[in-house]
Amino acid sequence: MKLLRRICKWIGIVTLVVVLVSGLYLFVAYWQSSNDCDRNTVAPAHPMKAIRKCEYGTVTLRAVEKPIPTDDQVLIKVRAASLNAADGHLLRGFFAMRPLTGMRKPKDSRFGIDCAGTVEAVGKNITQFKPGDEVFGSANGAIAEYVCAPQRTLVTKPENITFQQAGSVAVAGLTALQGLRNQGNIQRGQKVLVNGASGGVGTFAVQIAKAFGAEVTAVCSPRNLEQARSIGADHVIDYTKEAFTMGEQRYDMIFDNVGNYTIAERRRVLTPNGICVLAGMGSAGKHEGQWSRLAGNLKSFLVSPFISQKFKFFIAKVLQADLTILRDLMQEGKVKPVIDREYPMSETAEALSYLEEGHARGKVVITIE
Numbered sequence: 001m002k003l004l005r006r007i008c009k010w011i012g013i014v015t016l017v018v019v020l021v022s023g024l025y026l027f028v029a030y031w032q033s034s035n036d037c038d039r040n041t042v043a044p045a046h047p048m049k050a051i052r053k054c055e056y057g058t059v060t061l062r063a064v065e066k067p068i069p070t071d072d073q074v075l076i077k078v079r080a081a082s083l084n085a086a087d088g089h090l091l092r093g094f095f096a097m098r099p100l101t102g103m104r105k106p107k108d109s110r111f112g113i114d115c116a117g118t119v120e121a122v123g124k125n126i127t128q129f130k131p132g133d134e135v136f137g138s139a140n141g142a143i144a145e146y147v148c149a150p151q152r153t154l155v156t157k158p159e160n161i162t163f164q165q166a167g168s169v170a171v172a173g174l175t176a177l178q179g180l181r182n183q184g185n186i187q188r189g190q191k192v193l194v195n196g197a198s199g200g201v202g203t204f205a206v207q208i209a210k211a212f213g214a215e216v217t218a219v220c221s222p223r224n225l226e227q228a229r230s231i232g233a234d235h236v237i238d239y240t241k242e243a244f245t246m247g248e249q250r251y252d253m254i255f256d257n258v259g260n261y262t263i264a265e266r267r268r269v270l271t272p273n274g275i276c277v278l279a280g281m282g283s284a285g286k287h288e289g290q291w292s293r294l295a296g297n298l299k300s301f302l303v304s305p306f307i308s309q310k311f312k313f314f315i316a317k318v319l320q321a322d323l324t325i326l327r328d329l330m331q332e333g334k335v336k337p338v339i340d341r342e343y344p345m346s347e348t349a350e351a352l353s354y355l356e357e358g359h360a361r362g363k364v365v366i367t368i369e
C-alpha cells in the first residue's frame with residue numbers, strides 16, 4: 001500500500017513537472033514567435049509586391065525584397081497563381097500545427113503554392129530551364145511578382161494553355177492524378193464516381209479519370225451539372241435531389257472530395273473490391289458537419305484494413321514526373337483547367353473568402369499584374 005502511494009506520488013510529481021515545463025516552453029515559444037515582417041523594417045533595396053501572412057488570419061499586400069535564386073533555384077516572374085484549401089488552413093494556423101508553423105505568428109510569411117510565369121534567372125546548378133522559359137508548378141510564396149523554386153517542382157508550360165490555366169494546376173491537378181492513379185489504381189473501363197466534381201480538385205479528377213479511360217459519374221449541385229458534362233462526365237448526379245449511395249450502380253472507385261456519407265453508405269455502392277479515395281473533407285471552406293465528416297473518414301481509414309473494400313487517405317506530393325504527366329495531358333487537349341474567377345493580387349483576401357464559401361466552380365486564380 002505504501003509502495004503504491006509512493007508510485008502515485010511520483011507519477012503526480014513527474015506529470016506536474018512535464019505540464020509546467022511544456023507550459024513554459026509554449027509561453028516562451030508564443031512570445032518569441034516572429035517572422036520576416038517584424039525583422040525587415042528598412043525599405044527594400046529591390047522592391048517587389050507580394051502577398052504576406054504576417055499575422056494568422058490576415059493577408060496583406062507588401063513591398064518586399066525581390067528574392068535572389070540560390071545555385072539550385074529558378075527565379076520566376078509570376079504571371080498567375082491560384083488558391084487552394086491548404087492556403088486557408090496555413091493562414092489560420094490550426095493550433096495543433098502551431099509548434100511547427102509558428103506559435104503566435106506564422107514563421108514563414110510567404111503565401112501561395114501554385115504558380116505559372118516566365119523564368120527570369122537561374123542558379124548555376126539549374127540544367128532544365130533558362131531565362132525566358134515559360135513554366136508552371138509549385139513555389140512557396142507564389143502570390144508575388146517574383147518567386148524562387150527548385151527545378152524539381154516546375155515544368156515547361158504547354159503553348160495551348162494560358163498562364164492563368166497553368167497557374168491553377170499544381171496542387172489540385174496532382175491531388176486528382178495521384179489519388180486516381182496511386183491510391184485508386186485506376187484502370188481503363190472502370191466505373192469511377194467523383195463526389196464534389198465541380199470544385200478545384202473535382203474538375204481535374206473528372207478529366208483525368210476520363211483520360212485514363214474510365215466511365216465517370218460526377219456528383220455536383222444543379223448549377224454545375226452542365227459544366228460536369230462539358231468536361232467529359234458520362235453521368236451526372238445532382239446531390240440536392242439524389243444520394244449517390246442510394247442508387248443501383250456499383251463503382252470500382254469513389255474519388256471523394258466531400259466525405260459526407262458513412263462507411264456503410266459508401267460500401268453499399270462500391271464493388272466488392274472497390275476503393276474509396278479520400279481526397280478531402282468537404283470544400284475549401286469551413287462548413288457544417290466538418291468535424292463529423294473528419295471523424296467518419298478517420299473511422300473508415302481505421303476499418304479499411306479489415307474489409308475487402310478499401311478507404312485510402314493521402315496527401316498529394318509535388319513531383320516533377322507527375323507535373324510532366326499533367327503538362328502532357330493538357331498539351332494533348334485531354335485536360336483543360338477550369339477557371340471560375342480571376343482576382344488581382346491586391347484582392348487576394350476577397351479571392352480566399354470566395355473560395356472558402358465552398359462553392360467554387362473550378363479554380364480561383366490570382367493574376368499578377
Ligand SMILES: NC(=O)c1ccc[n+]([C@@H]2O[C@H](COP(=O)([O-])OP(=O)(O)OC[C@H]3O[C@@H](n4cnc5c(N)ncnc54)[C@H](OP(=O)(O)O)[C@@H]3O)[C@@H](O)[C@H]2O)c1
Pocket residue numbers: 084085086171172175195196197198199200201202219220221222224239257258260278279280281282283284285314315316355358359360361362
Ligand atoms: N489530399 C490532398 O492532398 C488534398 C489536396 C487538395 C485539396 N484537398 C481537399 O479536397 C477537398 C476539395 O478541394 P477543392 O480544392 O476541390 O475544394 P473546392 O474548390 O472548394 O470545391 C469543393 C466542391 O465541393 C462541392 N460540394 C460541396 N458540398 C457538396 C456535396 N454535398 N456533394 C457534392 N459536392 C459538394 C462544391 O460544389 P457545389 O458548388 O456544386 O456544391 C465545390 O465545388 C477539400 O477538402 C480540400 O481540403 C486535399
